[in-house]
Amino acid sequence: MPLASRVRAANLCPAIMLAASSYYLHDLSPHLIRFTDTLAIHWYGLAYVLGFFFTYRIMLFLARRGLSELKPDQVADFITLVALFGVVLGGRLGYLLLYNFDDFIHEPWIFFQFNKGGMASHGGILGVALFCLWYARRHHISWTGLGDTLVCGAPIGIFLGRLANFINGELFGRVTSVSWAVQFPTELHHHDYYAQGGRLIPGFPDAVQHSPEIIAWFEENRGGREELMQILHPRHPSQLYEALGEGLLLCALLLWIRVRFPRLPHGALTGIFFLLYAVVRISLENVRQPDDGATPIWGLTKGQFFSLFMVVAGIGFLLFAWLRGKRPDPQS
Numbered sequence: 397m398p399l400a401s402r403v404r405a406a407n408l409c410p411a412i413m414l415a416a417s418s419y420y421l422h423d424l425s426p427h428l429i430r431f432t433d434t435l436a437i438h439w440y441g442l443a444y445v446l447g448f449f450f451t452y453r454i455m456l457f458l459a460r461r462g463l464s465e466l467k468p469d470q471v472a473d474f475i476t477l478v479a480l481f482g483v484v485l486g487g488r489l490g491y492l493l494l495y496n497f498d499d500f501i502h503e504p505w506i507f508f509q510f511n512k513g514g515m516a517s518h519g520g521i522l523g524v525a526l527f528c529l530w531y532a533r534r535h536h537i538s539w540t541g542l543g544d545t546l547v548c549g550a551p552i553g554i555f556l557g558r559l560a561n562f563i564n565g566e567l568f569g570r571v572t573s574v575s576w577a578v579q580f581p582t583e584l585h586h587h588d589y590y591a592q593g594g595r596l597i598p599g600f601p602d603a604v605q606h607s608p609e610i611i612a613w614f615e616e617n618r619g620g621r622e623e624l625m626q627i628l629h630p631r632h633p634s635q636l637y638e639a640l641g642e643g644l645l646l647c648a649l650l651l652w653i654r655v656r657f658p659r660l661p662h663g664a665l666t667g668i669f670f671l672l673y674a675v676v677r678i679s680l681e682n683v684r685q686p687d688d689g690a691t692p693i694w695g696l697t698k699g700q701f702f703s704l705f706m707v708v709a710g711i712g713f714l715l716f717a718w719l720r721g722k723r724p725d726p727q728s
Contacts, residue, residue, distance in 0.1 A: 419630045421621060422580045422607050426564045443560035447553030448479045454549035454651065463658055464545040465537040474531065482524035490519010517554065518702045540663035541724060547669035548650045555643025562635035565607045569632025569683045577630035581610035595627045634684040641676040661721025667713030674706035
């Protein structure tokens with residue numbers, strides 16, 4: 397953050413913090429069920445499972461109505477394979493290459509440390525696109541037509557993933573004074589906390605990571621929730637904005653287009669998905685706190701910069717659909 401911006405933030409944040417008692421203090425646990433200190437069912441894992449399930453149901457709905465390149469009995473196998481080789485492997489590799497490259501180069505085995513988190517939506521989308529290309533060639537079906545079916549359900553996974561981000565208290569928004577702002581205790585571990593006027597907490601341990609644990613530590617060692625709320629910044633719950641924009645609304649719009657205009661040429665719906673996702677992501681990055689330690693690229697956050705390539709991809713798919721795309725012939 398430039399020095400001038402840091403000075404402005406330092407002057408502004410104490411004033412915002414004085415009104416902290418009126419904001420919601422995030423106290424959600426990332427664990428749905430916790431059996432031991434090392435064994436638990438996480439909301440994030442459940443979000444992935446439900447995302448694959450609902451995508452499967454949407455794709456099956458389209459296949460049964462002749463609006464898909466897949467037959468109904470192919471959908472289950474396809475969604476299982478794309479979940480593993482596209483979303484999970486692509487998302488994990490994308491995160492390490494785009495956001496954690498230095499650690500990945502020196503310790504490549506961290507790729508397998510899924511329990512520590514770290515997935516990138518851009519990497520997952522690219523992974524899915526490449527897997528669909530392989531699958532389409534293997535089964536002699538249209539790659540772009542297959543993509544048009546998949547993009548109708550995929551945003552549901554994005555929706556659920558962003559909800560899990562909110563529950564985890566991660567990827568939160570920028571400092572704000574809007575009435576619906578949220579205070580995330582997890583910001584105490586963020587690189588920009590002190591740069592934005594945050595106060596040093598003597599004895600605060602790095603091992604205390606999640607909101608309920610941080611709150612409990614303050615109740616046992618400091619002045620409780622009241623002190624914590626006075627030192628936290630109220631922030632945009634940008635995870636919820638993204639869940640709505642990149643997920644729920646985009647899914648509803650694409651599904652409506654697929655059903656309402658069944659004879660759009662192959663690739664058109666995929667192009668619309670790439671363009672709309674990129675536009676929404678670039679816009680909402682303006683209220684999302686940049687990733688920990690991330691350096692802007694051409695004045696853009698990493699999320700905005702990587703989304704520019706999705707704009708190019710979207711235009712490419714639309715041009716292909718207009719010039720060469722085959723029109724499907726839906727069967728009842």
